[in-house]
Amino acid sequence: MPVHHQAQGAGDVIVHKIENMGSLGNNGYIVVCPETNQGVCIDTPAEPEKMIDEVNAHGIDVQAILITHGHQDHLAGYTEITGSIGAPAAIGGPDAGLPPSPPQRSLSDGDTIAFGNRTMQALSTPGHTDGSTCFLVGNHLFSGDTLFPGGPGRSRSPEALQQELNSISSKLLTLPDDTNVYAGHGPEDSTIGEARRRYTVFMSKSHPADLQGDVDWLNT
Numbered sequence: 001m002p003v004h005h006q007a008q009g010a011g012d013v014i015v016h017k018i019e020n021m022g023s024l025g026n027n028g029y030i031v032v033c034p035e036t037n038q039g040v041c042i043d044t045p046a047e048p049e050k051m052i053d054e055v056n057a058h059g060i061d062v063q064a065i066l067i068t069h070g071h072q073d074h075l076a077g078y079t080e081i082t083g084s085i086g087a088p089a090a091i092g093g094p095d096a097g098l099p100p101s102p103p104q105r106s107l108s109d110g111d112t113i114a115f116g117n118r119t120m121q122a123l124s125t126p127g128h129t130d131g132s133t134c135f136l137v138g139n140h141l142f143s144g145d146t147l148f149p150g151g152p153g154r155s156r157s158p159e160a161l162q163q164e165l166n167s168i169s170s171k172l173l174t175l176p177d178d179t180n181v182y183a184g185h186g187p188e189d190s191t192i193g194e195a196r197r198r199y200t201v202f203m204s205k206s207h208p209a210d211l212q213g214d215v216d217w218l219n220t
């Protein structure tokens with residue numbers, strides 16, 4: 001069953017979190033302007049009917065389908081969701097060649113996506129992939145595989161990990177503490193305040209120069 005964040009006041013959004021899309025625990029999100037019922041979808045994992053059914057059940061008028069990055073587990077339902085919903089797809093420029101059909105829009109840092117009376121902002125956060133992008137509206141951050149409650153997403157080289165850590169510290173940890181963080185996998189949500197606390201523990205320790213792969217803020 002989808003989890004819903006109800007709008008908390010003027011300017012807030014409704015967040016529909018659709019968990020367990022596919023076998024890797026991927027999350028899909030639908031973010032909605034409560035005044036207009038216009039929204040955006042974020043990521044297109046397997047079991048696309050879960051997202052399509054949620055859009056239809058709430059009669060949401062989807063303005064864009066935003067992809068956090070070009071890994072297959074976030075794109076397994078891309079063809080079905082873009083075909084069924086019919087809204088333009090968008091992904092960070094360096095990942096634009098990865099979806100099974102070309103997205104309508106390539107995103108750069110600071111680009112905006114309007115839905116109803118709200119605006120989603122794209123934050124370029126390279127590292128997990130070159131085109132990894134987080135999406136921010138109000139105090140809600142959709143972090144893809146860049147930032148999880150336990151640590152950064154998997155990196156494929158020491159250089160990629162450093163790039164990812166730079167993205168996290170310069171683009172994400174500069175947001176207010178009470179920013180909600182919704183990741184690309186798993187049931188747990190977090191906040192920027194909690195991420196900063198754990199990141200500080202990680203940075204207070206020394207690490208081998210060749211560190212890469214799976215990093216846990218508190219146990220690496």
Ligand SMILES: [Zn+2]
Pocket residue numbers: 069071128145153
């Ligand atoms: Zn990924």
